[in-house]
Amino acid sequence: xxxxxxxxxxxxxxxxxxxxxxxxxxxxxxxxxxxxxxxxxxxxxxxxxxxxxxxxxxxxxxxxxxxxxxxxxxxxxxxxxxxxxxxxxxxxxxxxxxxxxxxxxxxxxxxxxxxxxxxxxxxxxxxxxxxxxxxxxxxxxxxxxxxxxxxxxxxxxxxxxxxxxxxxxxxxxxxxxxxxxxxxxxxxxxxxxxxxxxxxxxxxxxxxxxxxxxxxxxxxxxxxxxxxxxxxxxxxxxxxxxxxxxxxxxxxxxxxxxxxxxxxxxxxxxxxxxxxxxxxxxxxxxxxxxx
Numbered sequence: 001x002x003x004x005x006x007x008x009x010x011x012x013x014x015x016x017x018x019x020x021x022x023x024x025x026x027x028x029x030x031x032x033x034x035x036x037x038x039x040x041x042x043x044x045x046x047x048x049x050x051x052x053x054x055x056x057x058x059x060x061x062x063x064x065x066x067x068x069x070x071x072x073x074x075x076x077x078x079x080x081x082x083x084x085x086x087x088x089x090x091x092x093x094x095x096x097x098x099x100x101x102x103x104x105x106x107x108x109x110x111x112x113x114x115x116x117x118x119x120x121x122x123x124x125x126x127x128x129x130x131x132x133x134x135x136x137x138x139x140x141x142x143x144x145x146x147x148x149x150x151x152x153x154x155x156x157x158x159x160x161x162x163x164x165x166x167x168x169x170x171x172x173x174x175x176x177x178x179x180x181x182x183x184x185x186x187x188x189x190x191x192x193x194x195x196x197x198x199x200x201x202x203x204x205x206x207x208x209x210x211x212x213x214x215x216x217x218x219x220x221x222x223x224x225x226x227x228x229x230x231x232x233x234x235x236x237x238x239x240x241x242x243x244x245x246x247x248x249x250x251x252x253x254x255x256x257x258x259x260x261x262x263x264x265x266x267x268x269x270x271x272x273x274x275x276x277x278x279x280x281x282x283x284x285x286x287x288x289x290x291x
Contacts, residue, residue, distance in 0.1 A: 001164035003275040074190045082184035098178035116211035122166035148186035152241040190235040195278040201287040202256035205251035215258035
């Protein structure tokens with residue numbers, strides 16, 4: 001039956017088998033080959049089924065399992081996706097490598113650091129270039145969420161501008177494409193862990209137009225915290241990257257706003273993990289308390 005709180009997650013009542021279903025892709029977790037064969041046999045009564053016992057591809061994401069490596073791990077990637085999209089958008093390779101997906105805001109000191117960034121007064125884009133910006137953002141959103149988390153902030157900022165894009169928006173979009181051309185094969189690596197959800201929460205104060213601030217969260221499945229030991233990090237299972245809806249009165253309040261949003265996401269992930277068979281103790285959220 002389908003899990004109560006997690007659409008697309010299914011569990012057998014008596015057999016040790018769980019699977020996720022996205023359109024026509026099954027990702028199956030099982031203990032014992034006979035239980036997997038039972039599920040496959042049931043599906044074959046009604047559908048044509050293709051099986052991949054290596055578990056090498058799911059929802060367009062390549063999964064490279066290293067069970068025999070001493071440091072056992074899983075690498076996920078989407079090879080050739082960026083190259084295909086750059087060809088589709090007819091974007092040439094940059095003359096110089098681009099190592100940042102989006103321009104950094106200018107450094108401001110003192111009172112100016114608390115002021116909102118000036119509005120963009122550049123010329124608006126014609127309809128055909130407006131459409132191009134929208135297509136680029138849409139094309140790379142899934143790629144960013146799946147395997148290249150470094151571009152999420154750039155996509156977030158560009159998406160907020162796409163209703164009224166300017167020549168500055170187009171220039172920043174081209175910087176993103178240059179970055180992807182310079183770093184086309186992002187990989188996320190996961191290591192075995194105790195499946196304990198942890199979060200790093202942070203905020204960037206007043207870094208968006210209209211005095212808005214950015215909230216961020218890095219979610220991973222790790223190990224228990226040990227005294228005088230560094231936090232053991234793992235590949236992210238989720239990233240929060242959004243702009244606070246309200247204007248924060250200070251950097252401290254922006255941090256609290258980010259913490260609140262991350263708390264909301266944690267509640268959902270705790271339910272998912274519990275239904276996957278990994279009940280959670282109180283979740284640790286690491287945040288900056290020096291603001």
